Amino acid sequence: MRIPLVDLAAQHREVEDEVRQGWDEVLGNTSFILGQHVAAFEEEFARFSGVEHCIGVGNGTDALELALRAVGVGPGDEVVVPANTFIASALAVSRTGARPVFVDSDPVHHLIDVEQVKGAIGDRTKAILPVHLYGQMAEMERLLPLAEEAGVAVVEDAAQCQGATRNGQPAGSFGVAAGTSFYPGKNLGAYGDAGAVLTNDDEVCTRVRSLRAYGSEQKYHHPELGFNSRLDTLQAVVLRAKLSRLARWNAQRVEAALRYEALLEDVERVVLPQTLAGNGHVWHLYVIRVPERDRVLKALNDGGVGAGIHYPVPCHLQGAFSELGHVNGDFPVAERAAEEILSLPLFPQITEEQQVTVVAELRKALG
Numbered sequence: 001m002r003i004p005l006v007d008l009a010a011q012h013r014e015v016e017d018e019v020r021q022g023w024d025e026v027l028g029n030t031s032f033i034l035g036q037h038v039a040a041f042e043e044e045f046a047r048f049s050g051v052e053h054c055i056g057v058g059n060g061t062d063a064l065e066l067a068l069r070a071v072g073v074g075p076g077d078e079v080v081v082p083a084n085t086f087i088a089s090a091l092a093v094s095r096t097g098a099r100p101v102f103v104d105s106d107p108v109h110h111l112i113d114v115e116q117v118k119g120a121i122g123d124r125t126k127a128i129l130p131v132h133l134y135g136q137m138a139e140m141e142r143l144l145p146l147a148e149e150a151g152v153a154v155v156e157d158a159a160q161c162q163g164a165t166r167n168g169q170p171a172g173s174f175g176v177a178a179g180t181s182f183y184p185g186k187n188l189g190a191y192g193d194a195g196a197v198l199t200n201d202d203e204v205c206t207r208v209r210s211l212r213a214y215g216s217e218q219k220y221h222h223p224e225l226g227f228n229s230r231l232d233t234l235q236a237v238v239l240r241a242k243l244s245r246l247a248r249w250n251a252q253r254v255e256a257a258l259r260y261e262a263l264l265e266d267v268e269r270v271v272l273p274q275t276l277a278g279n280g281h282v283w284h285l286y287v288i289r290v291p292e293r294d295r296v297l298k299a300l301n302d303g304g305v306g307a308g309i310h311y312p313v314p315c316h317l318q319g320a321f322s323e324l325g326h327v328n329g330d331f332p333v334a335e336r337a338a339e340e341i342l343s344l345p346l347f348p349q350i351t352e353e354q355q356v357t358v359v360a361e362l363r364k365a366l367g
């Protein structure tokens with residue numbers, strides 16, 4: 001692709017020296033598991049996210065599963081989750097033994113539909129898992145009172161929202177816990193799999209620390225069944241280097257999004273992404289809607305533009321969840337989005353020239 005969806009090489013160039021220096025140090029002292037860099041990153045990312053505790057884990061899916069388990073979600077429970085998200089949000093629920101209860105999204109921002117959440121809460125509901133999708137946050141000020149009234153926990157999926165805010169408050173600091181992903185293409189991305197749980201709750205923190213380390217707080221003593229899911233030390237070095245640049249990179253994403261908005265203003269038949277009032281959007285993805293999406297996507301890809309789809313099949317229609325018995329038509333907003341959405345290349349280092357080319361190719365593709 002002439003213009004990739006995400007240019008990780010451009011990002012790497014900015015942190016290369018720092019990463020090499022840090023990696024040399026780790027290779028020199030062979031302190032490969034946890035250690036000083038992981039502890040320092042956990043502290044730095046907790047501060048960045050406005051929470052007391054950050055616990056580094058192996059990936060974002062584990063982060064969500066461990067967060068759910070730590071707040072007591074398990075077999076027989078239900079967790080309300082949007083159908084329009086990456087499968088990992090719902091997979092994390094299933095892996096605890098609980099059942100995901102899907103709800104639709106709002107048609108403008110593609111975020112969890114709060115009205116439907118009300119209807120989805122039942123006797124077995126243990127938690128709500130809002131997903132802060134594409135770089136902007138769900139309506140936490142409406143979800144939290146609902147959860148409180150029902151006596152259920154809120155666990156945020158903050159995988160696509162590092163640095164985003166809702167009415168000035170950072171993503172991951174609203175619920176009893178949050179899980180985030182540092183998959184390489186995320187706003188804060190590692191050089192492999194990595195993730196973290198965020199929480200203000202001391203007990204949840206202790207449980208997640210135990211769960212990530214074989215169910216153990218004290219070496220070789222295992223009062224519960226746990227996992228091996230720790231943030232890798234080499235990844236912590238990368239994440240520290242990138243975290244110190246994240247605010248600037250997010251600001252560059254905002255600039256790029258504004259530029260797309262201006263460039264796309266007069267392009268007919270394109271629906272532009274909208275920011276929900278009160279959100280500090282960090283533009284993890286720039287998701288437009290177009291007619292004949294698959295044809296347009298192919299034309300863009302053929303023209304050297306690395307556009308993508310996030311996501312082509314909503315969770316409720318995935319084979320993995322077939323036993324829930326959903327059919328086409330259950331969540332029409334998510335289903336329609338899956339047919340129309342198209343993610344344009346967006347990353348902090350994208351140039352005006354690249355964006356002009358993307359939009360020119362899009363005009364051509366739309367005919």
Ligand SMILES: Cc1ncc(COP(=O)(O)O)c(C=O)c1O
Nearest residue numbers: 059060061086088089159181183
């Ligand atoms: C919304 C969402 N939730 C969860 C995840 C899972 O993260 P990971 O791939 O690190 O397991 C991702 C990213 O992949 C995501 O985009």
